[in-house]
Ligand SMILES: NC(=O)C1=CN([C@@H]2O[C@H](COP(=O)(O)OP(=O)(O)OC[C@H]3O[C@@H](n4cnc5c(N)ncnc54)[C@H](OP(=O)(O)O)[C@@H]3O)[C@@H](O)[C@H]2O)C=CC1
């Protein structure tokens with residue numbers, strides 16, 4: 251069991267959505283599970299004019315998640331939680347000097363015995379990250395002479411390769427790379443981590459994990475929701491930046507990577523970087539045209555309810571060319587994966603919320619049961635990241651009786667069958683790791699840059715390419731028909747829990 255030192259968590263942007271929806275509930279779960287250190291303080295910092303009491307009130311009252319739990323808990327238990335919270339008004343903006351903040355931190359440190367160990371969580375608009383790091387450094391709050399200092403940074407880590415490099419070097423002027431924790435909440439998901447264990451702690455999968463046995467790899471991230479209240483942010487981002495560049499390429503790196511020499515953070519991260527650097531970058535327009543598809547959802551009805559199209563959403567430009575669906579086919583240029591196509595798609599307003607990896611194995615070289623129902627697509631390994639987290643194996647079996655009729659069977663493991671095991675929420679797991687100084691599940695600067703290097707040409711083509719198209723799909727279906735064209739030499743995408751409405755797939759900006 252790793253040790254969690256006494257410490258203070260300072261959250262910049264403490265009055266925001268992420269703090270209320272993710273960070274506070276995660277801290278609360280850690281508190282209930284007695285995982286927080288003996289001496290622990292949370293100092294919220296924002297421009298809003300709040301007292302400690304008002305902040306505490308907001309922290310507990312604003313969290314719908316906590317409200318549901320609070321009814322079951324004793325009042326003094328809850329008070330113990332809220333008493334850990336304090337608030338510092340940064341007075342106007344985040345750019346003025348931090349001597350007031352620094353004094354408050356010192357005072358709380360002495361009063362609560364947090365041993366000069368400070369974790370700074372940047373949950374503000376990203377254009378403030380570098381300024382906050384600079385201001386902290388100027389008042390000595392990045393120095394590790396006494397106690398450790400860590401900086402957790404929220405995505406987006408840049409908007410392009412160039413801006414990611416600028417952000418990384420900007421932060422590294424004030425904090426050393428090992429002090430910087432770039433959070434990618436997909437890495438905190440239990441089944442994403444389980445990929446490493448499935449691959450490297452079993453001898454039955456790894457011998458097959460290569461071009462000789464794997465035909466192709468498919469990764470789907472589907473959300474049934476639209477852009478909700480984040481239209482303004484999303485319209486400047488799009489599916490490729492919002493999900494693909496970070497979460498999905500992180501998953502790809504875990505599928506592709508070579509076995510690390512051990513389980514230490516740098517051993518694993520070094521292999522992930524190598525994996526990301528081996529993705530074949532698409533440079534010419536023809537390759538980009540043939541291997542990438544973008545689309546937007548348009549107004550439709552889902553279960554009898556009218557649903558807005560993307561361009562009608564609040565905060566979205568009515569002429570927006572931002573994609574809510576992105577599908578990319580690519581290859582990995584290394585010994586293990588030569589010639590194996592990867593198909594990765596992500597979208598909002600799909601029929602269901604699901605994320606899964608499907609490893610399609612090669613068909614048998616000589617299929618003697620072809621006429622008895624055996625299919626060349628029988629063998630699949632499905633790693634279900636969410637929901638119903640688990641690992642599923644699909645294979646062919648003989649139907650009892652005369653002859654050799656073949657049908658498909660499943661060997662399925664679901665995490666829910668481990669009823670005794672408490673599965674931590676992603677933010678809970680990641681916060682605890684950072685508190686313990688374990689950066690394994692955080693993205694390193696070179697990983698982020700390698701991912702942008704792959705994504706940048708696609709973004710550039712989608713913005714400036716000659717023949718580039720934007721397709722439409724009715725909200726609530728599995729994307730545009732053209733999405734299937736990408737994979738059509740292999741059939742169709744696996745649409746889990748399929749509920750496919752009639753969808754012609756049409757072009758809104760051809
Ligand atoms: N919400 C989410 O689900 C996710 C968010 N993120 C990232 O986390 C960060 C925070 O996101 P989120 O909490 O949603 O954002 P919000 O807009 O809800 O909150 C941002 C906070 O930053 C403060 N702030 C300081 N300067 C500004 C400014 N110029 N404009 C707006 N707010 C400012 C605001 O507090 P005050 O006005 O009091 O200073 C506010 O509390 C962002 O970088 C976002 O990309 C990443 C993944 C998911």
Ligand SMILES: O=C1O[C@H](COP(=O)(O)O)[C@@H](O)[C@H](O)[C@H]1O
Pocket residue numbers: 473492493
């Ligand atoms: O980072 C993001 O992730 C969410 C999806 O996360 P999940 O854990 O619910 O799968 C996505 O909705 C959001 O647009 C994106 O910014």
